[in-house]
Amino acid sequence: MALPALLRCSGQIGSGPSWAEVRGNLSFYTAMNLASRDITVDTQSPRYWELLDVWRKIDGNPVLSQQASNQCPVGYLTLKLLGFVSLRAEVILAELLKLEGVMIHPILRCLASTLDWHKVADLGWPLFRLLARVESPAHNELGMTNPLNTWSEANWLSEMPYLELVQRHLDEGIAVPAAASGLLLSYPDRISPYSRATALLALAEVLRPPRVAPDLVGEAERLIRRAVYILSEDFLAPKYPPLVPLTSHWPVFQLADRLACKGEVRWNLPAQAARSRPRVAVLPMPEKVSDVVRSCSLPYCDLNFFELVLRAVAASARKRLHLVEVGANLGDCTFWAAAHLGRRFTSATAVEPVPSAAAAVRRSVTINGWDFIQVVQAVAGAKAGEGSMHFLAHSAGNPYASASAVPLRDVETPSVPVRMTTVAHLLSSQPRPGTARLLKLYAYADLLDVLKGAKSAARKVDAVWLAFAAGLLPRPRSAAVAMFAFFYHQGFRVALPSFEVDWCRSWRPRWVAEQKMRQWLAATQTSRSAHSMVYVVAFRPRVLHCKPWQSFKQHADETRVWDRAGIANGCFFGRSRRQLLMAKRHGATYASYFLGDEELELEQQIREEKVVTRLDFFHDSDGDIHPPQLPFEDDDRAQRWFHRKLKSKDGSKIRAKLCNKLALQLQGMGHELIGRDAIERVSEALTQGTAEEGPLVCSMLAKELEGTRFDHHWVSQDGKGRYRLGEDGMKVAVQVLDGKLLIHGYFEGSLVHPVRIPILAFLTEHGKTSEKQPEDDCDLFGQAAPATGEKEGGQIRLRSRSRSPRPSKVQETPAQGGPLPLPPGWVKKESRSKPGVFYYANEAKGLTQFERPTS
Known part of the structure; x- marks a missing residue:
């Protein structure tokens, strides 16, 4: 032929x-x-x-x-x-x-x-x-x-x-x-x-x-x-x-x-990456990681690590990232972060002990001009010095897999002398202000030694991603307990993305991840091998951008440009539980790293829509605030200028001006949030519990109070459909009824008193005494003032000023020397928050009301 x-x-x-x-x-x-x-x-x-x-x-x-x-x-x-x-x-x-x-x-x-x-x-x-x-x-x-x-x-x-x-x-x-x-x-x-x-x-x-x-x-x-x-x-x-x-x-x-094994591969990343077609070096021989990269044209990196990086960058105020990767292999995870984030990826340290793999990492750095990535050929452990590296998978024919400083028991493996270092030494430098600092560990059998070497610098890290290789640990249960104790002691929250949907939310109970780990160790006890591995993420509260899973009701609109011709489905490995559900229920693909448009909208906005008016916002006409005209990315100089200016002798005056301008800015953002279809959006948000419920409801309630004596009244969300009002934090429930946003009722302990009135009427009736109209009956000269009322036929009909509700039409008339008895199950109680106000409660039915019950 x-x-x-x-x-x-x-x-x-x-x-x-x-x-x-x-x-x-x-x-x-x-x-x-x-x-x-x-x-x-x-x-x-x-x-x-x-x-x-x-x-x-x-x-x-x-x-x-x-x-x-x-x-x-x-x-x-x-x-x-x-x-x-x-x-x-x-x-x-x-x-x-x-x-x-x-x-x-x-x-x-x-x-x-x-x-x-x-x-x-x-x-x-x-x-x-x-x-x-x-x-x-x-x-x-x-x-x-x-x-x-x-x-x-x-x-x-x-x-x-x-x-x-x-x-x-x-x-x-x-x-x-x-x-x-x-x-x-x-x-x-x-x-x-x-x-x-x-x-x-x-x-x-x-x-x-x-x-x-x-x-x-x-x-x-x-x-x-x-x-x-x-x-x-x-x-x-x-x-x-x-x-x-x-x-x-x-x-x-x-x-x-x-x-047939090429030494360089050109990746095929989604179009939103800063560099979608970088060239990376691989080993020019049959080797699992290199072969997968050659066949997929994608980085050999777990997709749940991509999710962690995207959430950390989206939540970072300065939108930058510093990464330390221990066990980098060919550096695919570090190179993906550099290719996707571009200038937001400030620096990285890739630690790899295998000489040929470390040489491939250096070659990739040279090819792409990523001189901000430092390559360290060493083994991370509990202390610095000299040690040995054991090739645990050499007997299986793959000399580059599962290299560790800890040898296997009763198994002879080849070893070579290497230099030892610690994570604390790798984190000795201070990152730029506002930079999210991530630590990625692929340490296999010497995981606990690596964590010991990171103890003194763990406070400098915002999030940690690690692979827990139970099949290579001599006592995996004890290792898991020690790992959880280490992270809890350092102030981290721990999650298992492979088993948890809302793993990235800070409010999760601590025992969730521990229970999932115990269940996984018990399930894999009989069939555990060197490949038995689970991914663990430890992060500090409020460092990750995470929307609740319940907020995803529509299918993701995958309009991003990405060509997957000739790429196998198996190339997309290491997905979190959340990513799997996003792909199954919402049609998310690799174009969005299986997170969908909803998750990447904020990340895309942070990357592309730089707030160029940030410094111009603080200019004022009085000449007290004159920020310098800085380049697009020079956030550090701007931050130093503000720190120096706010500590000056006129700092209090400048702070007051900044607070006033920020309040006006927030008020304008609230007005922009409320559109013509605001009430429909609020109704949908209350029904589905989406993330925009809080901003929408708070903005609408604040809008109704503008121009009244309750203007600038404190309104904050306390849960789904529940809010706090005023400085005393009165807890209320809201609802949409007949096209209006109403206060459904206010809480007193576990009981809810229904009112179903607008917020202005509610605060007038149930707000703090200091926020009401004066209730004394004296004028400015100490004379008794006439009661408020209306004239009827030359007489004044008095109107009660009491905070108690108007009496019901059904009066408590004495009957044979005593009041009428209440229906079965009803009792009369005095309000604890407002003494002198009485209400009727039926604890069996969970009902409360001010009107006297008739049946």
């Missing part, structure tokens, strides 16, 4: 998914399940069965199979290879022994027909990854029966040191030394052509960016083409069954798989 036809890939698989969607799902599946040598096909994954079902539909329909092979040849062969590795082991081994076949044979014949393996790999299909996974077990089972291994036994002894070196470097995830490959190639007459091809592929890997300049990429491609030419002459010849290339001593397909 000609190269242009081989590299073609477009269209849709019949009436099913597109080839781009299948490629994204298959690449993500292999990245999550086949990145390490000892990880095999996960038949429990629903994505595996989806892909296998696609292949079965293609394979069972000859017309669709022919159409698929023409639309996307490499994708068709990759699905065929997935179907092959899904067979039983004995069927796979039998297929490898056949000279002709329809499963693995067409794949090897296709690779033998082209020399441009690098262009085949650039298509993004994990063809070489699946071949590499077949190569290792096949060699272990049938390597002794391979005729090439027997034929080259004489050369094998001389080539064995080099091949062992290659295999060891492949297992440890490092590049094969160029000197070793060059030395082998200097003896062409003493080595087999297969070893020569292996050395050429190993040398091509060294000549790839970032190890060499981009202009030398052509040299690596020439070496690849030369190696494939050598292999296609004999190694991949049709005269041999697939057993020969897949069970040989030479790890050809493992090297080809590594050559």
Whole structure:
């Protein structure tokens, strides 16, 4: 097949998914399940069965199979290879022994027909990854029966040191030394052509960016083409069954798989990010995190951490962020914050002990010009000094996963000496005023040691995000108790976003997170593994912007621009319970990080609508306040100016002016909030309990009191439908009735006295005595003044000034020397807040009223 036809890939698989969607799902599946040598096909994954079902539909329909092979040849062969590795082991081994076949044979014949393996790999299909996974077990089972291994036994002894070196470097995830490959190639007459091809592929890997300049990429491609030419002459010849290339001593397909791993990836972030297409560095080899980033073109970072960052920035007055990330790996979380927040991201410290990962972080910083990000190659612990780093997942074939300063019990793991530091040392510098300071911990088994090292500087942190790896902790229950005690002692609120919807609200009881943690530890006790992990967030009160979950009643309007073509659903991992519900019930997508328009409106407003009139607002005509004309972002100079000005000798006068102007500003904001449909909005807010209930009701009540003696009366919200009035904080309930906002009643203990009157009439009747009209009967000269009333026929009809309600038409007339008895269940009580005022109560029915009950 000609190269242009081989590299073609477009269209849709019949009436099913597109080839781009299948490629994204298959690449993500292999990245999550086949990145390490000892990880095999996960038949429990629903994505595996989806892909296998696609292949079965293609394979069972000859017309669709022919159409698929023409639309996307490499994708068709990759699905065929997935179907092959899904067979039983004995069927796979039998297929490898056949000279002709329809499963693995067409794949090897296709690779033998082209020399441009690098262009085949650039298509993004994990063809070489699946071949590499077949190569290792096949060699272990049938390597002794391979005729090439027997034929080259004489050369094998001389080539064995080099091949062992290659295999060891492949297992440890490092590049094969160029000197070793060059030395082998200097003896062409003493080595087999297969070893020569292996050395050429190993040398091509060294000549790839970032190890060499981009202009030398052509040299690596020439070496690849030369190696494939050598292999296609004999190694991949049709005269041999697939057993020969897949069970040989030479790890050809493992090297080809590594050559398919790019060292740089361009992210595809939503359009509202300050930089939606940054380039980041990854490890140029098969490794889980790097493979996921390559397949998804998205940061490998939990989405509930995104939510924490957005809420912290939205609640910060100065809208800036400082991040310290311990266990940064490739720095994806830090780089996402830098790309999304832009200039609001002031500084960051990324701590990563693994040398190759730390080098990739530095390379990303250089590529994007993020010089405000500091990279520290060290291990965070309880104290500074020298220590060791243990690779806990090395036995599983992934040398870069689960690195920790604490070794596992009864398990030997490789370790290297590293420098130790503490979180307190990393937080020693003071951030700029008004900056939200976040700490992110991915510490695995040494979590408690890291927290000990952060004890002296914990007060400087606004919020902490950490991964609690129960499977790697020797005593997870005790560790959880110590973790909660640490945060409570430092004044934090603790939440588990994976299990709580309103996790970010400060009023949550302390026991909620503890109970959720105990339940999770009990549920995972029998099936706990190294991957058993739960995310914990500790934050200080009032540092996060969080709307109540009940306020979301409409579907989120996802109008943001974001192209998800070829991105698997599994790329969106680590979502909080709130994000999952937002996606399920309100249609939120990754364009808003699964938070919806409601959550991002304030964040967007904070980012784009800078309050440029902030300084101009404080100018006055008297000349006492003249703020400097500062640049757009210079908040620090403005803050220093105000601190200096308010501490001057005229500080009290200036403060009084500022308070008056702020009061007028707030009054104007209240008027703007009340529109023509205010009463309908208030009614909806009271019914649904949305966040705008308080501002709307308070503004409307204050508007009704303007121009009266109750002007500037204190009104504050005390709960859903409940408010406080005046300095004494009288508690009332409000309601909308007949298109008017009324005081439903006032509270006295647990009883509610219904009134259902406007606020002005209510304050006139039930307000504080000092706020009422004078009630004495003396004029200015000490003479008795006539009672207030109206003339009727030359006489004055007196009108009572008593605060008690008017007597009911049903009078308490004596009957045989005593008052009429009250109906059953009713009692007469005196008001505790207003002595002398009596009311009737029926505690069994929960009723109170001023009128004497008749039945």
